[in-house]
Amino acid sequence: VLAYLNGSFLPRSSATVSVEDRGFIFGDGVYEVWRAVNGRLFQSDRHIARLVHGLGELRIALPDSLHSSRLGPIADRLLGESGLTDGEATLYVEVTRGAAPRTHQFPTNPTAPTVYMTVNSFKPADELRARGAAAITTPDIRWMRCDIKSIQLLPNVLAKQAAVEKGAIDALMIRNGMVTEGSHANFMGVIDGVIRTHPTNHLILPGITRTVVFEIAAGLGIPVVDEAIAEDEIEDLDEAFLTGTTTDVMPIVRVNDRPISNGTPGPITTRLVTEFRAYLDAACGAAHATS
Amino acid sequence: VLAYLNGSFLPRSSATVSVEDRGFIFGDGVYEVWRAVNGRLFQSDRHIARLVHGLGELRIALPDSLHSSRLGPIADRLLGESGLTDGEATLYVEVTRGAAPRTHQFPTNPTAPTVYMTVNSFKPADELRARGAAAITTPDIRWMRCDIKSIQLLPNVLAKQAAVEKGAIDALMIRNGMVTEGSHANFMGVIDGVIRTHPTNHLILPGITRTVVFEIAAGLGIPVVDEAIAEDEIEDLDEAFLTGTTTDVMPIVRVNDRPISNGTPGPITTRLVTEFRAYLDAACGAAHATS
Secondary structure, three states, X not given: OEEEEOOEEEEHHHOEEEOOEHHHHHOOEEEEEEEEEOOEEOOHHHHHHHHHHHHHHHOOOOOHHHOHHHHHHHHHHHHHHOOOOOOEEEEEEEEEOOEOOOOOOOOOOOOOOEEEEEEEEOOOOHHHHHHOEEEEEEEOOOOOOOOOOEXXXXXXXXXXXHHHHOOOOEEXXXXXXXXXXXXXXXXXXXXOOEXXXXXXXXXXXXXXXXXXXXXXXXXXXXXXXXXXXXHHHHXXXXXXXXXXXXXXXXXXXXXXXXXXXXXXXXXXXXXXXXXXXXXXHHHHHHHHHHO | OEEEEOOEEEEHHHOXXXXXXXXXXXXXXXXXXXXXXXXXXXXXXXXXXXXXXXHHHHOOOOXXXXXXXXXXXXXXXXXXXXXXXOOEEEEEEEEEOOEOOOOOOOOOOOOOOEEEEEEEEOOOOHHHHHHOEEEEEEEOOOOOOOOOOEOOOHHHHHHHHHHHHOOOOEEEEEEOOXXXXXXXXXXXXXXXXXXXXXXXXXXXXXXXXXXXXHHHHHHHOOOEEOOOOEHHHHHHOOEEEEEEOOOEEEEEEEEOOEEOOOOOOOHHHHHHHHHHHHHHHHHHHHHHXXX
């Protein structure tokens, strides 16, 4: 698999960063994951916009390679030389404040950000999607800037690991009694035909699949209310699902070993699963055919 | 300057880690900083114990190189070959979950932790200490496991940067109206001859200099109460100071541009500054003379 690192292309297995990289020392950076289908990046401009937002909040200068006109060709080469231009893949991009002598404050000497990109083959979890997945709940112990897609992911790592050990796909994180989101996906519930999900603020990542699902729901006439779901409301949900770049729309049919409704994916969720996949294929399949 | 990385000694400028290291990707690791004076590590066993605690909380197996019997000789070589066996230096140790294909959950294949160690020359800020330093306050936006000395340090980076831009040494972090600690040091205040500081819990790092200061205070008959100081009590403090491995005891004489008491280091703080330095010299100077 190929990687891009600070202007060079090289095998990922040979790609290294300095031990003084502030990503390695402080978690001082942001990242982004794109879905690529048939070599085409899905929702690329929105991913770039979110990365630009995060870099701005961290006051890391936007590297030239992340401008849309440069990122596209880099992604094309990574996908192409890694044999990932047909079917499913992901593009990972990480930007850190660069390598400098260790001081908490920003380096005073000019320091080029570190830019790392790579690609992976990807297999959507469609069998699990058909029957629906389990989730657990766990306290949301993350920092208060979850809107920044930073590499401060240790609490997400611990939450996901706890879920996996329970045979669950993910952990729903609970802050002040309310579900915020999963460890790497947004959470939505359905009550009386209305989709409810946590409002867009500093406590969740503004998911791009979440936004696409909002748009699909609007097109279908399904109302969406941005009001967080309380932990003690979970058992009363008619339906529940996660959304994310590698999650797509994933029905959640059990939470903490209790079924949601009858324990199978509900009709609105199933509709969104189908419509989302169609949207993704329309964006990437069609684009691929004409490129 | 020499570094130690996964069993090898090499120049720090040549030391690199894989882009797939979970320290670089997730901030999935812990670190520790020792003070070294005259080639002797100060409070070494307490630093090791804190590292062992953090690794345990993260469920990272303790690398052999961190056992006291192995860490000492590694530190000796790093300090010796870097010309840092006379006077002031620091030892930095970082351990991550190692390099593995990116998944939030722990790697399922056996993965050796990454162990990185290096040393730096160090100059205590004694001129600033004599006149006292300024601090600012900032919201404490960190995660809820600040007792783990993890490399999730982005909020600390942002807080310290904000302080530096205001000409201050550090930012006092405020959670629910109470001062927790600085970005890399604990905070203590003095009211009516009593030292007050945040209790030892998940909201602060259990500082080793903090513990030493408790012991010194006990020896001097100065009471210590572990009760957090409210932000709105700061202006009423008789004295204030920070404690930390590279901070020692640092008088804080201004907070947000308002003086603490008369704006000069107070008598209890000054006593602790002197006694702490004597304690450090006794531990490291004497040990050096006999080694």
